[in-house]
Amino acid sequence: MEFLTPDKTHDESRQGEALxxxxxxxxxxxxxxxxxxxxxxxxxxxxxxASILAEKGFETTGDFNNADVIFINTCSIRxxxxxxxxxxxxEFAYAKGKNPGMVVGVLGCMAERLKSKFLEEEKLVxxxxxxxxxxxxxxxxxKVDGGQKAVNxxxxxxxxxxxxxxxxxxxxxxxxxxxxxxxxxNMCSFCVVPFTRGRERSRDAYSVVAECQDLFNKGYRxxxxxxxxxxxxxxxxxxxxxxxxxxxxxxNLLEMVALVNPELRxxxxxxxxxxxxxxxxxxxxxxxxxxxYIHLPVQSGNSRVLEIMNRTYxxxxxxxxxxxxxxxIPDCAISTDIITGFCTExxxxxxxxxxxxxxxxxxxxxxxxxxxxPGTLAAKRYADDIPEPIKAVRLNQVVAKxxxxxxxxxxxxxxxxxxxxxxxxxxxxxxDYCGRxxxxxxxxxxxxxxxxPGQYANVLVEKCTSATLIGRIV
Numbered sequence: 001m002e003f004l005t006p007d008k009t010h011d012e013s014r015q016g017e018a019l020x021x022x023x024x025x026x027x028x029x030x031x032x033x034x035x036x037x038x039x040x041x042x043x044x045x046x047x048x049x050a051s052i053l054a055e056k057g058f059e060t061t062g063d064f065n066n067a068d069v070i071f072i073n074t075c076s077i078r079x080x081x082x083x084x085x086x087x088x089x090x091e092f093a094y095a096k097g098k099n100p101g102m103v104v105g106v107l108g109c110m111a112e113r114l115k116s117k118f119l120e121e122e123k124l125v126x127x128x129x130x131x132x133x134x135x136x137x138x139x140x141x142x143k144v145d146g147g148q149k150a151v152n153x154x155x156x157x158x159x160x161x162x163x164x165x166x167x168x169x170x171x172x173x174x175x176x177x178x179x180x181x182x183x184x185x186n187m188c189s190f191c192v193v194p195f196t197r198g199r200e201r202s203r204d205a206y207s208v209v210a211e212c213q214d215l216f217n218k219g220y221r222x223x224x225x226x227x228x229x230x231x232x233x234x235x236x237x238x239x240x241x242x243x244x245x246x247x248x249x250x251x252n253l254l255e256m257v258a259l260v261n262p263e264l265r266x267x268x269x270x271x272x273x274x275x276x277x278x279x280x281x282x283x284x285x286x287x288x289x290x291x292x293y294i295h296l297p298v299q300s301g302n303s304r305v306l307e308i309m310n311r312t313y314x315x316x317x318x319x320x321x322x323x324x325x326x327x328x329i330p331d332c333a334i335s336t337d338i339i340t341g342f343c344t345e346x347x348x349x350x351x352x353x354x355x356x357x358x359x360x361x362x363x364x365x366x367x368x369x370x371x372x373x374p375g376t377l378a379a380k381r382y383a384d385d386i387p388e389p390i391k392a393v394r395l396n397q398v399v400a401k402x403x404x405x406x407x408x409x410x411x412x413x414x415x416x417x418x419x420x421x422x423x424x425x426x427x428x429x430x431x432d433y434c435g436r437x438x439x440x441x442x443x444x445x446x447x448x449x450x451x452x453p454g455q456y457a458n459v460l461v462e463k464c465t466s467a468t469l470i471g472r473i474v
Contacts, residue, residue: 033070273313296336357405
């Protein structure tokens with residue numbers, strides 16, 4: 001697995017990080033430890049969980065040995081994420097052995113699929129909770145306190161948690177995730193999300209805008225709108241006074257959030273190639289505070305492979321959408337997801353993925369070898385017939401090509417002045433700040449008097465490494 005991006009919606013450095021908030025006014029004397037794996041939706045969900053339990057008086061801790069309740073928010077998308085979670089659970093089980101009153105729970109995408117293993121076979125956990133049942137957590141914890149195992153993995157067609165104001169875990173006070181929809185109706189044959197997160201439902205548009213306004217008022221200067229497929233966002237409500245029905249699509253919502261304040265930078269993830277419209281692209285082009293960055297997963301560059309992946313677009317459709325992005329937003333950065341070694345993929349079909357990479361010249365990419373997920377359409381219909389060594393060779397070719405492309409894209413910034421949102425000190429020195437430009441590239445530059453995190457700075461990019469732009473404030 002390879003991550004070549006500073007994009008925090010896929011930041012592997014946060015995987016398994018303990019999420020900690022300041023204690024609230026309520027306190028029941030019990031401590032919660034929670035860590036997350038997988039996509040940004042999982043991190044956003046952990047904030048919802050922490051908010052629900054904070055209302056019941058739980059305080060968070062960064063040390064699971066001191067916790068009364070341990071939750072691990074899980075991902076089933078990749079095999080190695082599951083492996084990491086299972087290994088982590090064994091550590092928690094050891095801690096529970098020393099503290100029998102401790103409650104250990106599994107949240108999220110692995111919960112429904114592996115509930116019987118966790119509860120009955122391996123006996124690693126006390127509570128298993130799916131993504132739509134977090135409101136039930138206080139009751140489930142009470143059940144465990146009473147000596148029972150507890151499970152709620154029911155999926156919902158209505159739950160959006162729109163009324164819950166998420167606490168911001170380990171926040172820098174500058175960037176925040178805002179969930180705009182839940183679930184997925186796309187049945188990609190390799191993906192478990194429709195089975196673990198349920199059907200698509202969009203959140204009340206005005207609650208999204210209110211959350212973004214509240215974040216801005218609290219000093220946040222960047223929001224990332226989240227959904228499994230944001231382009232399919234669609235919310236409607238009947239205006240009782242007028243008797244009319246208001247329909248808000250994703251382009252409309254983007255504009256509503258952009259209008260919160262021109263100093264609030266807006267990002268989003270993820271776009272599905274079959275749904276991204278010219279209306280969305282024109283909205284991005286219209287507002288300076290909507291970032292010129294689109295994550296557009298291709299998965300494969302070959303039409304036959306895309307068909308058995310059930311992606312519902314072909315090579316030509318994807319290339320037309322890229323052409324539209326380049327035409328309407330000429331300076332837009334594009335990132336992608338690529339799977340190598342999908343079922344029955346031939347060498348020639350793999351080469352079409354490489355040629356797609358040449359065509360698009362992606363800024364960043366998330367690249368994986370195919371790993372079969374039990375319960376998916378691919379697992380039921382197709383043999384996982386590409387040998388692991390061949391998958392690895394193909395992945396290495398993809399990674400090598402993407403490294404060249406990422407470096408090339410970064411080099412285009414050298415000599416330009418980029419507007420950068422300062423996020424904090426760089427990882428290597430407290431004499432340097434770091435932040436991202438609106439193309440999502442990380443920029444490092446010397447600290448200068450009069451500038452602080454949360455402010456924008458115009459930075460002249462003087463050089464770049466393979467992953468970072470380096471410059472100075474002008």
